[in-house]
Amino acid sequence: MYKIITTSLVLLFTTIFYAQEKPTAENTGYTGTLTNYTGSTTIQTDNTVIENKLISGTIRIYANNVTIRNCKITTGGFYGIDIKEGENILIEDCEIEGMQSAAILGRNFTARRCNIWNSGADGIKPYSNFLIESCYFHHLGYVEDAHADGIQLVREGGGIITGNNFDMGPASGYKNSQCIIIQSNDAAVDDIVIDGNWINGGGYSVQIRERNYGPPTNISITNNLFGRDAQFGTHIIDGDNSVTNNVFNCNRYEDTNELVEGTTCDETLSTNNIELSNNIISYPNPITNELYVLENQGANYELYSNTGKLIMKNTITSNNFNVKTNNLTSGIYVLKIFTKEGVTTKKIIKN
Structure with missing residues (x-):
C-alpha cells in the first residue's frame, strides 16, 4: 500500500549510476x-x-x-x-x-x-x-x-x-x-x-x-x-x-570506478548504499507536490546537505509521514532511512 507525502522534493529512486x-x-x-x-x-x-x-x-x-x-x-x-x-x-x-x-x-x-x-x-x-x-x-x-x-x-x-x-x-x-x-x-x-x-x-x-x-x-x-x-x-x-x-x-x-585524482569520497554524501531501496520508497518521476512512500512506521530518517551537514532528523511515527522541506534551498540532499533491516540512502533533489 502506498502513501502520499506532500513535498517539493524530486526523489531519485536510486543512485543514477546503478539504476538510470x-x-x-x-x-x-x-x-x-x-x-x-x-x-x-x-x-x-x-x-x-x-x-x-x-x-x-x-x-x-x-x-x-x-x-x-x-x-x-x-x-x-x-x-x-x-x-x-x-x-x-x-x-x-x-x-x-x-x-x-x-x-x-x-x-x-x-x-x-x-x-x-x-x-x-x-x-x-x-x-x-x-x-x-x-x-x-x-x-x-x-x-x-x-x-x-x-x-x-x-x-x-x-x-x-x-x-x-x-x-x-x-x-x-x-x-x-x-x-x-x-x-x-x-x-x-x-x-x-x-x-x-x-x-x-x-x-x-x-x-x-x-x-x-x-x-x-x-x-x-x-x-x-x-x-x-x-x-x-x-x-x-x-x-x-x-x-x-x-x-x-x-x-x-567510468572505466575503472577509481576516484578522480585530487578528490575523496565522503560516504555521507554518497548514495551507493541501495540494498534496501526498492523495499522502502517509490515515487513518480518527475514530481512536484506529491511523493509516494511505502509504509515504514517505526523507522528513523536523517537529511543531510550535499556537504555532509545534518539538516534534520526524526522518527517516522505513522505510515503516512511528512518531511517538511519548505525552508530548504534548491539543490541535492541525502536522505538516510534507518530500519531494523539496515540503512537505506537516497539522493534527493529539491527544485
Missing part, C-alpha cells in the same frame, strides 16, 4: 511519427503545448507554462529554443540540431531527455532556475573557429545538471571543447549542482573559472563518472573552496 540508463541517441529525443508544425514560432500565449511535431526554425518564447514535447527542431538560426520571457518552460523528449550557437538559451526551464547535437557552438546556455536532466550532448562545434561547450553558464545560477551524458570526445568535423564550463563573465555565478552525469572530453571536462565577477560559489560536483578523453584533465576549479563553498566529491572514472 545512460542517455544515448536511442533513449533521448523524439519517438514515433511526427507531423510538420505549421503554427507560429513565436510563442506569446500561456499554457501553449507543442507536441509530436517537426519544427523548422527557432522557437522564441514570451509566455508562461509552455511545453515542447516529443519534437524535432532543426534550425540554421542562432538558437533552437530562445526563451525571451516566461516561467515554467518544459522541453522534453526533443531532438535539437543545426543551430549556430546553442540548442536552448534562457532561464526558468526544464530540459529532459533531449538529444542535442550538430550545433555550431554550444549545447545549452542557461542562466538561472533550470533543471537539465537525462540529456545527450554530442558532436558540437561545426563552425570552423568554434569553442564548443556542452553547457556554458556565464552569469546568475540556481540550477541542477543531473543524469546527462556529455559524449564529447574527439569527433571529425566538430570542435568539442569543455563539457561544462561555468565562469563569471557577465555577472556573479552561484548555486549550481552537477551530480550523477557521464562526462567525457574537452580540454578540462569541467571548468569552474573566475572571470570579471569573482569565482563562482556554491558549486557542487558530485557522483559523476568521467571518461579519459579530456586533453588536460577532468576538472579545474578556481578559488579557495573554504571561501567559495565549492564541493568536489565522489567523482570517479
